[in-house]
Amino acid sequence: MFQHRNSQKRYYSSNYIYFVTFCTKNRFPYFHERILCDIFMDNLKLCKQLKQFELYAFCLLPNHAHILFKPGLNFDLSNIMHFIKKNVSYNVNKIMEYNLFELTPEGGFAQTRLRFDNKLKFYKKEFENKYGTDQNSIPKFKWQESFHDHIIRDIHDFDNHLFYTAYNFHKHKLPDNWQYSSINYGFIIDKLN
Template structure:
C-alpha cells in the first residue's frame, strides 16, 4: 500500500475511503452502484466483512468495516468491482469513460489497460465510541453536504436508511456500544 495509512490489526474497526481515478463520476447510474452493492453484500456473506456504515457517492465510497482480513477483502473488492465496471462500460459502449480510465492508469500498471480505483483505501482505525459515531454521521451526511438530498435517510446508497428506518439496500452489521 502506498500511503501513510496502514492496517495495524485486522480485528480493528476501520473507516475506509476509496476513490475513482481522476474523481470521475462513475456512480451516477444505478447499474454501476449495483456493482458496489452486490459486491459488498457478497463480501459480508462470503468473506467475513463486517459492514457498519457505508455510502456510495458519485466519485467515491466510504465504509466503516472490520474483518480478520480487511486488506485482502478490500483489495479483492476493488479488483472485482473494477473489472465489472469496465465490463459494463464496454457492453454499453461507454467509450469516453473507458478512455478516461485508460488516461488515468498509472504507468507501472503494465498488465492492465485501465485503472478504475485510485491506489490504496486510506484505512483509519476507529477505536473509540465517539469517533465511531462521528464517522457514521460523516458517512451519512455526505450526500446532504453535497446537496444531493435534504435528509440523509433519502440517499438510497447509504446505510442511513438502515439506522433510521431499519432497512437499506445492503444489510449492515450491528455493533454493541
C-alpha cells in the first residue's frame, strides 16, 4: 500500500504539549501583509476560545507559523490544527474574493461566525483600499498539506521551544518590533502549571 510521504504516526493526548510548525503553500509570503496577519491572529484567539487549549507561545512569520500548546480534554492536536488552517484559509480568501461559498459553522460557532463576518467586512474594505478590487497579484491562500509536530519531552525541551517560538522572528531577520509573536500577546498566553 502506498503511504503519502507526509504520513506519520501522531500521538494524541491532552497530557502532551506540542510544538507545531505549519507553512503556506509553496512558502508564499502571505503574512508580509498586516491585514492577513490580523486575520490569522483573530482566528488563533477564536480557536483558543472554542477548542479550549493552553497556548504557551506562537510566532507568525511571512510564510509559516510556530505554535506551542497543550490541547484540552475535548479537542486533540488535529482538531485544533484543522480549525486554524481551515478558518484562516477561508477568511483570507473571502477578503480576496476567492471564496464563493459560505463556511458552515461548527457547533456553537454560528453566533461567533456572524460577529467574525462583521470584522471580515472591515478587513475586506481595508484590503480593497490598499490593493484595489483586482487582487490577482496575491494568489489564492493555501496552506501546505499537514504540519510538523514535536511532543515536548521535559521542562528543558519546553523552555527551549518556548524561547525559540517567541523569538523566532529574529532568526528570520524581521524587525525587532515584529508584532505577531507571543511576546506581544500576553493576554492570550497561558503559564505552564
